[in-house]
Amino acid sequence: MRIFVLDADAAIKLAKAAMLDHLVSFASCAMAKQAYDEAMRGKEKMYEDAFAIEKLAENGRIRLSAVEVEREEGLGLGECATLALFRKMKADAIISDDRRFLSLLEGQEIPFMTSGDSIVLLARKRKISIVAADEALEAIRYLIREEQYQFAKRMIGGK
Amino acid sequence: MEAVPYPLRIPEEILTLAKLRAKEEYVDQSTAIRQLLYLGAEEYILHLVESGRLSIGKAAELLHLSIQDVQRLAVKHGVRLGPTMAQQKKSAEVLHRLSRK
Numbered sequence: 001m002r003i004f005v006l007d008a009d010a011a012i013k014l015a016k017a018a019m020l021d022h023l024v025s026f027a028s029c030a031m032a033k034q035a036y037d038e039a040m041r042g043k044e045k046m047y048e049d050a051f052a053i054e055k056l057a058e059n060g061r062i063r064l065s066a067v068e069v070e071r072e073e074g075l076g077l078g079e080c081a082t083l084a085l086f087r088k089m090k091a092d093a094i095i096s097d098d099r100r101f102l103s104l105l106e107g108q109e110i111p112f113m114t115s116g117d118s119i120v121l122l123a124r125k126r127k128i129s130i131v132a133a134d135e136a137l138e139a140i141r142y143l144i145r146e147e148q149y150q151f152a153k154r155m156i157g158g159k
Numbered sequence: 160m161e162a163v164p165y166p167l168r169i170p171e172e173i174l175t176l177a178k179l180r181a182k183e184e185y186v187d188q189s190t191a192i193r194q195l196l197y198l199g200a201e202e203y204i205l206h207l208v209e210s211g212r213l214s215i216g217k218a219a220e221l222l223h224l225s226i227q228d229v230q231r232l233a234v235k236h237g238v239r240l241g242p243t244m245a246q247q248k249k250s251a252e253v254l255h256r257l258s259r260k
Binding site for chain 1: 208209210211212213214215216217219220225227230233234239240241243244246249250253254256257258
């Protein structure tokens with residue numbers, strides 16, 4: 001089974017797209033406690049995605065792990081902890097859309113996937129239909145770069 | 160957010176603007192100046208995130224907001240956050256590899 005570590009931003013987007021449930025059924029998903037806590041701050045303003053993430057964590061479908069963190073310049077605590085957890089778990093990839101975080105991962109040759117591509121992966125593995133993948137991408141289109149959206153759309157189409 | 164005193168020379172025009180805002184928002188002038196500073200900081204931080212100098216998590220820490228709030232703020236300011244094309248291609252490589260497995 002594949003192992004993914006998600007940062008708060010990606011978990012929130014996948015929850016908004018109603019894809020987090022599918023992803024945790026397909027792969028073993030983990031979040032650093034620090035990243036999870038960042039996502040949970042959304043509960044204060046009743047963001048539904050925060051409650052969806054909480055439910056999956058409470059059911060043990062998202063594994064939470066508190067890790068010791070070495071702070072990196074320009075990164076938040078959650079992203080630093082996500083990196084530490086990836087190393088600890090020897091996961092397949094980190095799921096993140098954050099440009100600053102991804103540039104650090106690129107530099108360290110750590111595999112990563114964007115939230116859009118993780119939706120494409122679910123479609124390719126036939127865990128969701130192409131229509132569902134399209135709808136999911138549409139749901140988060142306003143939160144991601146247009147190029148990222150178009151790229152994922154093309155990939156769903158098999159191009 | 161903890162406030163600390165800082166000596167500052169403010170252009171008269173900004174002070175006039177602050178007076179106007181204070182009147183309209185029913186706040187004192189110092190609060191109005193802080194609000195204007197904060198609005199500028201929000202936009203500046205969003206551009207740092209957009210250009211990859213700060214992460215969204217760091218932006219949330221600096222602004223004392225949740226990640227969801229920063230996402231909303233970006234939408235409000237018309238700033239689209241996300242990977243570079245080169246990063247997108249690397250993500251696609253991982254996607255292809257995992258699709259084959």
